[in-house]
Amino acid sequence: MSRVGIVALGRYLPSRKMTNTDIKELVETSDEWIVSRTGIKERRIAASGERTSDLAVAAARDALKNSPVKAEDIEAIFVATVTPDSAFPSVACLVQKEIGARKAFAYDISAACSGFLFALTTARQFIATGAVKNALVIAADRFTSIIDWKDRNTCVLFGDGAGAAVLTHVPSGGILSDYMISNGDGAPLMGVVPGGARTPDDNTLDTALLPYVTMNGQELFKHAVPGMAEAVSIAAAKAGLTVNDIACVVPHQANDRIIASVAKRAGIPKERFFINIDKYGNISAASVVVALGEAVETGRIKKGDKIALTVFGAGLVTAATIMEWSY
Numbered sequence: 001m002s003r004v005g006i007v008a009l010g011r012y013l014p015s016r017k018m019t020n021t022d023i024k025e026l027v028e029t030s031d032e033w034i035v036s037r038t039g040i041k042e043r044r045i046a047a048s049g050e051r052t053s054d055l056a057v058a059a060a061r062d063a064l065k066n067s068p069v070k071a072e073d074i075e076a077i078f079v080a081t082v083t084p085d086s087a088f089p090s091v092a093c094l095v096q097k098e099i100g101a102r103k104a105f106a107y108d109i110s111a112a113c114s115g116f117l118f119a120l121t122t123a124r125q126f127i128a129t130g131a132v133k134n135a136l137v138i139a140a141d142r143f144t145s146i147i148d149w150k151d152r153n154t155c156v157l158f159g160d161g162a163g164a165a166v167l168t169h170v171p172s173g174g175i176l177s178d179y180m181i182s183n184g185d186g187a188p189l190m191g192v193v194p195g196g197a198r199t200p201d202d203n204t205l206d207t208a209l210l211p212y213v214t215m216n217g218q219e220l221f222k223h224a225v226p227g228m229a230e231a232v233s234i235a236a237a238k239a240g241l242t243v244n245d246i247a248c249v250v251p252h253q254a255n256d257r258i259i260a261s262v263a264k265r266a267g268i269p270k271e272r273f274f275i276n277i278d279k280y281g282n283i284s285a286a287s288v289v290v291a292l293g294e295a296v297e298t299g300r301i302k303k304g305d306k307i308a309l310t311v312f313g314a315g316l317v318t319a320a321t322i323m324e325w326s327y
């Protein structure tokens with residue numbers, strides 16, 4: 001396959017911060033419980049009227065600022081989201097209009113917290129086969145729009161934000177391998193049940209039951225750890241590498257204890273994992289690309305480093321990508 005890599009990254013985090021102390025006003029919890037059980041200290045909350053497409057456009061513009069590929073030359077846009085502004089039109093089409101990517105086709109991808117890597121792999125395939133020369137891959141979620149602020153099992157965990165990457169051919173390095181797997185048996189473990197085509201059409205739905213996330217945290221934890229650890233090993237083997245070759249792992253930021261257990265199971269020291277969950281909580285598909293951007297900007301990832309991204313999400317969906325960082 002011809003070499004495809006990320007040539008620019010961008011992100012957007014809403015300015016409003018919600019600390020653990022703020023959450024204590026809403027549910028019975030404590031900063032001590034949230035920090036010790038999850039690693040989260042604060043999260044960002046979108047402003048009133050700020051939609052997922054606004055977050056996505058801001059992240060896309062940030063990526064395009066430093067991109068060798070300009071908006072008018074982008075040929076494909078993929079947006080990973082589970083909180084689109086509406087069922088349709090897609091967020092991707094709204095982004096296409098706003099950034100003036102007139103030559104692009106655009107559509108959304110639904111793979112919960114794994115969405116960025118599912119979209120990245122899709123984009124890689126389109127470019128590698130010659131169907132398009134480049135792509136803009138965005139992960140954006142206004143996740144707090146589906147949060148029940150009375151449910152302490154979920155409301156402490158999530159935040160809003162977006163990240164974006166521009167992909168095109170690179171002379172060397174780039175994406176070395178990827179791996180994706182789904183397990184629909186785990187579908188009942190997390191979801192937004194009312195809403196969508198499962199909503200009864202005979203008005204029998206309890207109107208008090210709004211479309212909020214429900215989640216079996218303990219069971220997800222048990223799936224997330226082996227899932228993300230094995231995904232890294234499988235993707236590394238596909239690239240002809242071992243985990244010892246990986247300079248930095250950027251994991252989905254769902255829980256600091258999940259990341260610690262993934263490190264142990266994968267046999268990679270936790271110090272090699274990039275973690276920013278304390279600042280943003282779980283921002284769904286955007287977590288991994290926002291973390292990747294910060295890792296590159298702070299020098300944790302340098303040109304030529306072999307890196308792994310690994311993610312896990314509702315579905316269940318798991319993925320990993322191995323790259324040689326190319327700028």
Ligand code: ACO
Nearest residue numbers: 029033112113152153156217218220221254255312313314
């Ligand atoms: N504050 C205080 N106490 C709490 C809170 C809270 N916010 N939430 C739960 N508790 C209590 C529980 O009620 C329970 O009390 P009990 O022992 O009296 O019954 C106790 O704390 C322990 O609860 P557990 O659920 O066992 O806590 P656990 O250590 O498993 O942590 C958590 C819960 C943080 C949700 C963890 O299981 C987790 O992170 N799971 C993974 C979730 C995840 O990754 N979800 C996203 C998937 S990705 C995607 O697609 C979006």
